Amino acid sequence: MGKKITEEMLRRMEQEAVYEMLHYHEKNIRQKMKDTVKRAAGRYVPPKDMIFWPSAMLANSFTEWGTERERKKAVPALQKYFDRWIEAGMPLYFVDDVLAGVSLIDLYLDTKEEKYKTGADRMAEYLYGLEEMEADEKGSIPYRPSHKNKHIYADGAGMTGSFLIKYGAAFRSVHGIQSGWRQMQNMFLFGMDEKTGLPYHGFRYENKIKYGIIGWGRAAGWLLMGLSRGLCCIKESVKEGSGQEEGTEEWKAACRIAYGEMEAAYRKLINAAGSYQKENGAFPWQLGAPEGPEDSSATAMIAYAAAMEAQWNDRQEKRGNGMRLAEKAAEYLAGQEKDGKIYNCLAECMGFSEYPQYYGAYPWSLGPALGVLRWMYENSSSS
Numbered sequence: 450m451g452k453k454i455t456e457e458m459l460r461r462m463e464q465e466a467v468y469e470m471l472h473y474h475e476k477n478i479r480q481k482m483k484d485t486v487k488r489a490a491g492r493y494v495p496p497k498d499m500i501f502w503p504s505a506m507l508a509n510s511f512t513e514w515g516t517e518r519e520r521k522k523a524v525p526a527l528q529k530y531f532d533r534w535i536e537a538g539m540p541l542y543f544v545d546d547v548l549a550g551v552s553l554i555d556l557y558l559d560t561k562e563e564k565y566k567t568g569a570d571r572m573a574e575y576l577y578g579l580e581e582m583e584a585d586e587k588g589s590i591p592y593r594p595s596h597k598n599k600h601i602y603a604d605g606a607g608m609t610g611s612f613l614i615k616y617g618a619a620f621r622s623v624h625g626i627q628s629g630w631r632q633m634q635n636m637f638l639f640g641m642d643e644k645t646g647l648p649y650h651g652f653r654y655e656n657k658i659k660y661g662i663i664g665w666g667r668a669a670g671w672l673l674m675g676l677s678r679g680l681c682c683i684k685e686s687v688k689e690g691s692g693q694e695e696g697t698e699e700w701k702a703a704c705r706i707a708y709g710e711m712e713a714a715y716r717k718l719i720n721a722a723g724s725y726q727k728e729n730g731a732f733p734w735q736l737g738a739p740e741g742p743e744d745s746s747a748t749a750m751i752a753y754a755a756a757m758e759a760q761w762n763d764r765q766e767k768r769g770n771g772m773r774l775a776e777k778a779a780e781y782l783a784g785q786e787k788d789g790k791i792y793n794c795l796a797e798c799m800g801f802s803e804y805p806q807y808y809g810a811y812p813w814s815l816g817p818a819l820g821v822l823r824w825m826y827e828n829s830s831s832s
Contacts, residue, residue: 607671666747
């Protein structure tokens with residue numbers, strides 16, 4: 450029997466998640482000194498990014514999980530998080546920044562404060578501009594457009610797809626739906642290993658080369674989270690009498706097409722990835738390396754998508770093994786919690802085939818783990 454998921458555990462994690470969401474971008478004295486040296490030497494120093502993807506994953510866990518009461522409790526922290534970004538002029542430094550837009554849209558829908566809609570519009574315009582100026586022949590937005598290499602990453606596909614579909618669903622944008630699905634669809638068309646059904650880390654369409662390793666756990670996690678989130682966003686639009694009458698016929702058609710194709714892609718990948726889950730509920734950092742280190746972030750991300758399926762798929766008999774996968778993962782993740790953090794998490798990836806084998810506690814394990822453990826706790830409490 451693993452560590453029990455308790456209300457106290459979730460409160461610890463929530464407190465830690467709020468702190469990291471609001472302070473992750475801050476640098477300590479040592480980091481500031483290093484930046485000073487780099488600047489003096491004329492080297493690149495990354496900007497202070499207040500909504501970079503690690504903090505965005507924490508924000509997502511607050512807007513996508515929990516009871517209505519719990520979500521409302523998180524609103525002040527989310528407002529603080531986004532208000533300071535808005536007050537700074539809504540800077541967007543990287544494609545990764547748009548992941549925060551998923552929660553920004555949720556915050557707008559909850560508060561109806563126009564400034565949050567303006568922020569979401571800013572992100573959409575940013576991506577549409579990149580799509581027009583930097584995308585490859587198939588419409589994929591490069592992960593780092595400034596590098597001019599047209600490299601497409603699973604990370605970027607999951608992030609941009611998440612936001613654009615959410616934006617398209619919330620504001621009835623046909624282009625948002627179509628472009629969001631295209632970002633992820635192209636990974637399935639050009640970035641997968643045919644033998645295992647798992648993704649490479651990325652690809653370059655121009656030379657038909659796939660990069661990175663096959664089955665990096667977080668690559669599968671990014672795609673699965675993007676797909677499951679996208680399906681949640683447009684599920685109502687494909688139902689008859691769902692109250693979506695205000696959408697145009699073109700928008701409804703775009704949603705129906707995307708929904709069917711995304712569900713098929715999700716099924717294929719969740720089945721392929723799920724076969725690598727270990728008996729203790731964990732996933733290895735590289736799915737096909739069972740004797741390698743376990744990674745709480747890959748485990749949490751894959752389970753996050755599987756647990757989210759309950760929100761978009763009301764056909765209990767057709768959920769497959771996703772719910773069991775999430776339950777086993779939750780048991781493992783609970784055992785990695787200490788003082789509100791989730792340990793045994795693989796450090797940040799630095800690029801294709803650059804996966805530092807250092808394991809600690811990071812926001813990219815805490816955020817999705819909080820969502821999974823909330824789901825598990827509420828699911829077990831109601832049964």
